Amino acid sequence: MKFSSKILKCGLSPMRKFHPYAVAAEKKGRKIYHLNIGQPDIETPKAFFDAVKHFEQPVLAYAASPGVPEYIDAVREYYGKLNIPLENGDILATTGGSEALEMVLACILDDGDEILIPEPFYPNYNTFVKVTGASIRPIPTTAEEGYHYADREKIEPLINEHTRAIMVTNPGNPTGVVLSRDEMRMIVDVAKAHNLFVIGDEVYREFVYAGQPLASLAEFDDAAENVVVVDSVSKRFSACGARIGVLVSRNKDLMAQAMKWCQGRLCSATLDQVGAAALYSVGPDYFAKVREEYKLRRDTVMRKLADIPGVVCKCPEGAFYIMAKLPVDDAETFQTWLLEEFEDHGDTVMFAPGEGFYSTPGKGRDEIRIAYVLKQADLERAMDLLALGIQAYNARK
Amino acid sequence: MKFSSKILKCGLSPMRKFHPYAVAAEKKGRKIYHLNIGQPDIETPKAFFDAVKHFEQPVLAYAASPGVPEYIDAVREYYGKLNIPLENGDILATTGGSEALEMVLACILDDGDEILIPEPFYPNYNTFVKVTGASIRPIPTTAEEGYHYADREKIEPLINEHTRAIMVTNPGNPTGVVLSRDEMRMIVDVAKAHNLFVIGDEVYREFVYAGQPLASLAEFDDAAENVVVVDSVSKRFSACGARIGVLVSRNKDLMAQAMKWCQGRLCSATLDQVGAAALYSVGPDYFAKVREEYKLRRDTVMRKLADIPGVVCKCPEGAFYIMAKLPVDDAETFQTWLLEEFEDHGDTVMFAPGEGFYSTPGKGRDEIRIAYVLKQADLERAMDLLALGIQAYNARK
Numbered sequence: 001m002k003f004s005s006k007i008l009k010c011g012l013s014p015m016r017k018f019h020p021y022a023v024a025a026e027k028k029g030r031k032i033y034h035l036n037i038g039q040p041d042i043e044t045p046k047a048f049f050d051a052v053k054h055f056e057q058p059v060l061a062y063a064a065s066p067g068v069p070e071y072i073d074a075v076r077e078y079y080g081k082l083n084i085p086l087e088n089g090d091i092l093a094t095t096g097g098s099e100a101l102e103m104v105l106a107c108i109l110d111d112g113d114e115i116l117i118p119e120p121f122y123p124n125y126n127t128f129v130k131v132t133g134a135s136i137r138p139i140p141t142t143a144e145e146g147y148h149y150a151d152r153e154k155i156e157p158l159i160n161e162h163t164r165a166i167m168v169t170n171p172g173n174p175t176g177v178v179l180s181r182d183e184m185r186m187i188v189d190v191a192k193a194h195n196l197f198v199i200g201d202e203v204y205r206e207f208v209y210a211g212q213p214l215a216s217l218a219e220f221d222d223a224a225e226n227v228v229v230v231d232s233v234s235k236r237f238s239a240c241g242a243r244i245g246v247l248v249s250r251n252k253d254l255m256a257q258a259m260k261w262c263q264g265r266l267c268s269a270t271l272d273q274v275g276a277a278a279l280y281s282v283g284p285d286y287f288a289k290v291r292e293e294y295k296l297r298r299d300t301v302m303r304k305l306a307d308i309p310g311v312v313c314k315c316p317e318g319a320f321y322i323m324a325k326l327p328v329d330d331a332e333t334f335q336t337w338l339l340e341e342f343e344d345h346g347d348t349v350m351f352a353p354g355e356g357f358y359s360t361p362g363k364g365r366d367e368i369r370i371a372y373v374l375k376q377a378d379l380e381r382a383m384d385l386l387a388l389g390i391q392a393y394n395a396r397k
Numbered sequence: 398m399k400f401s402s403k404i405l406k407c408g409l410s411p412m413r414k415f416h417p418y419a420v421a422a423e424k425k426g427r428k429i430y431h432l433n434i435g436q437p438d439i440e441t442p443k444a445f446f447d448a449v450k451h452f453e454q455p456v457l458a459y460a461a462s463p464g465v466p467e468y469i470d471a472v473r474e475y476y477g478k479l480n481i482p483l484e485n486g487d488i489l490a491t492t493g494g495s496e497a498l499e500m501v502l503a504c505i506l507d508d509g510d511e512i513l514i515p516e517p518f519y520p521n522y523n524t525f526v527k528v529t530g531a532s533i534r535p536i537p538t539t540a541e542e543g544y545h546y547a548d549r550e551k552i553e554p555l556i557n558e559h560t561r562a563i564m565v566t567n568p569g570n571p572t573g574v575v576l577s578r579d580e581m582r583m584i585v586d587v588a589k590a591h592n593l594f595v596i597g598d599e600v601y602r603e604f605v606y607a608g609q610p611l612a613s614l615a616e617f618d619d620a621a622e623n624v625v626v627v628d629s630v631s632k633r634f635s636a637c638g639a640r641i642g643v644l645v646s647r648n649k650d651l652m653a654q655a656m657k658w659c660q661g662r663l664c665s666a667t668l669d670q671v672g673a674a675a676l677y678s679v680g681p682d683y684f685a686k687v688r689e690e691y692k693l694r695r696d697t698v699m700r701k702l703a704d705i706p707g708v709v710c711k712c713p714e715g716a717f718y719i720m721a722k723l724p725v726d727d728a729e730t731f732q733t734w735l736l737e738e739f740e741d742h743g744d745t746v747m748f749a750p751g752e753g754f755y756s757t758p759g760k761g762r763d764e765i766r767i768a769y770v771l772k773q774a775d776l777e778r779a780m781d782l783l784a785l786g787i788q789a790y791n792a793r794k
Contacts, residue, residue: 001594001623002561003654004507004529013660016462044457052668053450060441060638065413095492095640098662106528110401111508127661131503132401133530164399197398226398241457241667243492257400263410264524265495269666270638271449 009130014123014356017332021339022350030343033382035370036350038173040320042238042290051278052271060270065262067093067246068273074280075231075246084218090250092258095268097203097232097245101128104228104247107257108197109134114162118149120323120357120364122173122201137163138359143325143367146314147175150183155190165197166190170215171204174357174369175323176298176316178208181215188223196226197254203232203245204319206287209295212317224250235320237279238290244268244276294320297372297379304383308390322370323354328393331355331368338389341396349385406527411520411753414729418736419747427740430779432767433747435570437717439635439687448675449668457667462659464490464643465670471677472628472643481615489644489655492665494600494629497644498525501625504654505594506531511559515546517720517754517761519570519598534560535756540722540764543711544572547580552587562594563587567612568601571754571766572720573695573713575605578612585620593623594651600629600642601716603684606692609714621647632717634676635687641665641673691717694769694776701780705787719767720751725790728752728765734793735786746782 015036022032066072072088079086094100101124109115111133117125119138129136137158141147149155155166166187171178179187191198200217208214217227232245249255298315301322305311310327328334331353338348354367372379412433419429463469469485476483491497498521506512508530514522516535526533534555538544546552552563563584568575576584588595597614605611614624629642646652695712698719702708707724725731728750735745751764769776 001505001592001648001651002507003504003650004510006507006529007504007654007657010657010661012657013462016660039456039458041456043455048457049452055446058440059436059438060445060636061436062637065410095496095666096663099492102662107400107404108398110399110403111530113401124661124663127657131658132403133508195398239457240459241664243664243666251398253400254398257404260404260407260409260524261528263413264407264521265499266493266521267638267640269492269640269669271669272666 006131006133010127015352018335018339018350021336025339025348029346031347033347033349033374033378033385035372035374035382036352038321038371038373039240040235040238040373041375042293044239045237045279045282045286047278047281048237048239048242048275052275055271055274063267063270063273065267066259067091067268068270068277071244071273071277074277078280079218079248082214082216082219084216086248086250089255090248092247092255092262093268093273094245094247096234096243097201097230098124099268100230100245100247101125101201103258103261104199104230105129105132106261107254108164112162113164114160115164116155116158116166118168119359120147120174120354120367122169123356125167126359134164136359140360143312143323146316147172147177147323149177150179150186152186152190155187159194159196163194163196165199167199167201169201171207171318173204173319174321174352176319176321178210178212178318179215184215184217185220188217188220188227191226192223197228198223198226199228199230201230203230203235205231206236206291207294207320208318209291209298210317218248226251228254233276233279237282239276239279242272242276244272294372296376298322300376300379301370301372301383304380304387308387320372322372323367324370325367326390328366328390330365334389334393337393342389342392344385344388347381347385349382349389351386403528403530407524412749415732415736415747418733422736422745426743428744430744430746430771430775430782432769432771432779433749435718435768435770436637437632437635437770438772439690441636442634442676442679442683444675444678445634445636445639445672449672452668452671460664460667460670462664463656464488464665465667465674468641468670468674471674475677476615476645479611479613479616481613483645483647486652487645487647489652489659490665490670491642491644493631493640494598494627494642495521497627497642498522498598500644500655500658501596501627502526502529503658504651505561509559510561511557512561513552513555513563515565516756517544517571517751519566520753522564523756531561533756537757540709540720543713544569544574544720546574547576547583549583549587552584556591556593560591560593562596564596564598566598568604568715570601570716571718571749573716573718575607575609575715576612581612581614582617585614585617585624588623589620594625595620595623596625596627598627600627600632602628603633604688604691604717605715606688606695607714615645623648625651630673630676634679636673636676639669639673641669691769693773695719697773697776698767698769698780701777701784705784717769719769720764721767722764723787725763725787727762731786731790734790739786739789741782741785744778744782746779746786748783
């Protein structure tokens with residue numbers, strides 16, 4: 001029996017590749033500091049659990065395919081506060097931002113099509129794109145330039161007759177790059193000029209540390225036909241396990257196509273949508289506190305990285321990741337070594353090796369992604385372990 | 398901007414087509430008896446809500462991609478009781494049976510491939526198959542033969558070099574057809590002989606009314622490489638809104654491919670998996686009671702159908718649907734007329750017109766699917782309305 005050519009092109013998550021080594025290290029009694037995962041440690045607001053606990057319907061029934069009305073209303077009101085006027089029909093509830101990505105890419109990509117994505121990018125984009133039969137054309141960046149990609153001269157020459165869309169994660173995962181309003185405008189203009197969709201994966205919107213206002217590609221009224229926004233409660237409210245996201249677009253034709261997918265899979269989880277609606281009652285105080293906490297963590301990581309000779313890294317302005325070039329020959333070999341050979345007082349450290357974030361072969365080999373989702377003390381220790389590890393790794397044999 | 402050729406081939410749910418007419422009828426004050434939807438009215442076991450309410454982790458984190466361990470364990474133990482020995486690795490938690498279908502079809506179907514499915518079939522199979530670029534080759538049946546399809550002479554000639562799988566819903570939606578063990582054996586043998594996957598959508602497994610033992614295609618140890626089972630808590634425990642299902646196969650290569658999809662979308666909802674695990678603590682008494690209730694309802698519908706001249710319908714043995722041929726020219730026109738023109742003491746009735754369950758053009762036009770998910774008194778009234786409606790419809794002009 002054969003498997004589809006598309007699934008065969010997909011791979012396993014590069015982040016999970018080192019799991020067996022970690023299990024083995026833990027068996028040896030090692031304590032592992034995890035800088036490798038994007039699972040926030042911030043508490044999920046009580047509003048979610050309260051709403052779920054007060055659900056009193058005796059039958060846990062299907063929700064409407066486009067979503068539970070109070071959740072759609074909550075999302076619409078949230079965008080209203082960003083001065084983005086949406087109608088309920090511009091919003092489809094999805095099973096995480098992940099399903100919103102699957103859905104929009106299935107609607108617009110065909111075999112042989114291309115989508116432009118700045119590289120390094122969130123590795124699961126590979127799966128979502130490849131199952132459609134299309135491929136990613138990466139917009140190249142460098143660690144030295146802080147992974148900056150919003151440059152018309154960089155983007156436009158990559159567009160060809162197969163290009164269907166430009167997709168950006170803003171703020172960026174894994175780079176933390178935050179687009180300025182002018183850069184967003186430029187990308188939207190390029191999309192308009194070439195008749196492309198522009199997909200903004202904006203699940204880290206609240207996580208900006210330089211005082212930027214909350215931004216969305218959906219702000220540009222003149223590009224309402226081009227713009228698609230993917231959003232989620234996962235990172236915003238530290239509710240990853242709810243698997244509730246949203247697909248937003250004012251392109252009615254696109255939403256009509258997406259509705260076919262929505263009806264096909266019936267609906268997203270009813271109870272989680274009820275909880276997600278309640279999360280939107282959480283006010284700006286919550287975000288201010290969370291933002292302050294992450295900013296401190298980012299600063300800790302940057303301060304520690306600055307002390308490691310040979311590291312290349314510019315301070316990112318958003319999300320909760322830092323991508324850095326290390327003075328090692330190969331970050332995957334280094335990670336394996338850290339788990340198999342290294343320890344300092346019984347401790348070691350994990351990060352996400354960079355290669356999995358690139359589609360260009362060989363790129364990112366000496367880079368890593370650090371997720372700063374640990375409390376300060378743990379983060380300090382993790383970064384010390386990284387520094388000690390680099391030193392010992394390069395001094396070995 | 399173009400849409401993908403695949404999504405353009407998909408359609409909206411035929412069940413939802415009449416929603417605007419229903420809304421208009423309700424505005425006129427009509428009471429509608431719904432025989433059109435597969436949403437059970439049976440209460441969700443308290444175990445689900447109790448488990449959800451007792452979830453005490455402060456962070457609603459991602460679950461493991463293959464599923465929450467206690468849910469996987471519960472599913473494994475459930476199959477163990479059916480004498481089907483599974484390992485945890487043979488089970489992947491999915492977002493409803495729907496995602497299990499999306500996942501397995503994405504793994505095995507390519508552009509131009511074919512999958513055999515008895516017709517009439519669950520309409521959303523169209524979407525899941527078409528987004529892969531493959532197509533459905535229907536195994537034809539007739540109302541007169543009770544939609545019986547398990548006939549080697551019927552199935553084998555439809556297999557060609559493009560065929561990748563046979564998929565059956567057992568017990569059947571929309572037909573209620575239940576396969577005997579010999580029929581299951583025959584289908585598995587055909588799949589083995591032609592090196593095909595055989596996918597059993599077995600979400601209605603508990604709903605059998607002729608004293609059959611609970612059955613699964615996974616029983617056939619010699620076909621472990623061929624068999625894939627799609628299952629869910631939706632119908633079994635009247636928990637459709639949980640969106641928790643499972644993909645089951647002992648084909649390790651298939652499960653390795655499916656894992657790519659699983660990791661790509663990260664996980665299914667954490668809390669719903671915890672609730673779903675608890676549902677499996679519900680014992681056989683629960684099912685006996687539910688089964689008895691549905692059997693009574695089925696018998697009511699059959700008794701009422703027998704009183705309508707010109708109806709063709711054999712008594713189905715499972716699920717909670719009855720497919721029937723009506724003495725009307727066109728069931729869609731009839732349904733529209735019932736909503737726009739008909740009423741009896743202010744009441745009317747909805748069913749699912751049959752055409753949407755067929756992929757062969759023109760078939761099923763005088764057929765309907767009745768979902769018997771109403772309490773006895775309502776069901777009696779609904780069937781009376783159907784009888785009155787047919788009489789009035791055929792006597793009009």
